[in-house]
Amino acid sequence: MTPGTPNLQSLALRHAARGFPVFPLVPGGKTPLPGCPRCRRSSPAYEPHDSAQCPCLLQGRWCHGFYAATLDPGLVRRWWPEPGAGRGVAIATGPARLVVLDVDRHPGTVPGADRILPGRPVTAAQATGVRDGLDVLRLLAGLCGEPDPAQGAATLTVRTPSNGLHLWFTAPAFTSWRSSAGGDHRGRSLGWQLDIRASGGYIVAPGTTTASGTYTVLGPHRHPQLLPTWLAGELTRTGHLLDTPARAERTDRPVPNRAAAAARATAVPGGRRGGAGGGAWARRTADTVIGQVLDCGRAPEGTGWSAVVNRAAFTFGGLVAAGHISEAAAHTALLDAALTARPHRRSAALGIIRSGLAAGARRALHPKDER
Ligand SMILES: [Zn+2]
Ligand SMILES: [Zn+2]
Structure with missing residues (x-):
């Protein structure tokens, strides 16, 4: 842990300057800073309305979580008064054109072989070696004949406080991708403990510290690399490709x-x-x-x-x-x-x-x- 107070304003400014729209998190947490009473669901004054068209956003408030995400340095300075009021920095992955592979490493019961990589046959022998998302990713890469992207530093890689990994990729031109949760057996999923943060999602930016620890960059990359073709193929196979970028913008909302x-x-x-x-x-x-x-x-x-x-x-x-x-x-x-x-x-x-x-x-x- 670094001594002293991290300057979250400069952290937010840095991410915004690289083209990643930012919004503030609750100090010590990874949920968005709550908006005004009219826009806050838990408030008695809440009025149901369309997040994407909320007037608060035009007035430069941080209502509605990732819908507020901005590249504007003036707003960033207002939202993170120096050194940052303890507010962690989150990045809206959709407008940042990021596809982040969120590799979880939660201890838990490994699901049946048919649920480890939906749509891909996994033998009982292959399933035996699986303990967490890192193993699932290695298995998927192996089945595709590709190197494990979590090894050998394929791209900008961030270690999360729960010891998981965020592998940051940029979306290929003219493509947009859906978010998904790897534990959701009812919807789309790349694999068990493999979440996708893309359109309609967000990630905690490296340099942010929550109650459970700091998000830290690992390895040599300081910039995300292009989503590899084989991974784009796997995401397409599992229903993550949105029809067109125009449609993606219209439906840039939490996991449909x-x-x-x-x-x-x-x-x-x-x-x-x-x-x-x-x-x-x-x-x-x-x-x-x-x-x-x-x-x-x-x-x-x-x-x-x-x-x-x-x-x-x-x-x-x-x-x-x-x-x-x-x-x-x-x-x-x-x-x-x-x-x-x-x-x-x-x-x-x-x-x-x-x-x-x-x-x-x-x-x-x-x-x-x-x-
Ligand atoms: Zn509001
Ligand atoms: Zn609102």
Whole structure:
């Protein structure tokens, strides 16, 4: 540990100057600094709205986590008053055009051979040597006939306080990549304990210290290298390639998954009284609140899951009452998202969703600006 106070303002300025948009973290933690009461989900003054279009961001506030990420040195100086108010530095990987391979090394039960590398046959003998994400990555590289990128310094490599690795790569031109969690067996995954931080994700910048330790650069590289073709191929095979960069920008939100897709698919275009644009508004509203529930899964330190699920259910209740979505579809989308964020809280989720939907259904929800 370095003596003295690290200057987090200069750290943030350095990362921003290299083209990596930054935003501040809670001192000692790895969750974003909370936004203003109107934008903060845990606040009683919270008003559900689309993060990407929040006026706070235009006013230079840090509301909405990675949506606030900036390259502007003036804002950086304001957000990190010298030497930085203890606020760690996070980088929004999507707009930074980074694809970060997050290699976890958590002790835990190794899943069955079929779940170690989804879509690739792993023999029982190969599975025997697997203890953590580092072994899974070595196995994947070996199956592809490539050198292990975690050895031999393939690119800028950062050691995390939990002894995991962040391998930073730049996205090839005209490509954008989805984020994913390697433990998520229900969605896309490159491999067990191999997360992808790209569009809709963020990483803690090296030089930041949390309560568990410091993120430190290892090896010779000071800049990320181009995502190797074989790894791009593996990410494409596992569903991480976004259709087009333009689409990626529009959907640059926390890990999209089946729940949001379900909400989109089932929102009734127009709705009972929706008229033109009501369907799109309802889909956006549904997407936003589902995204907020999924966000809880990305912030295990944060509490407030039940409040967020409750608010989401309340909003969905209003959409159901207005005829934008069926109650069954709302229930499915909410439960799917709630359990993605907190897999072990099924009975709590069911109770919160039932009461939230009922409370929300007392007032039909329509676009405020609807004619
Ligand atoms: Zn705000
Ligand atoms: Zn806002």
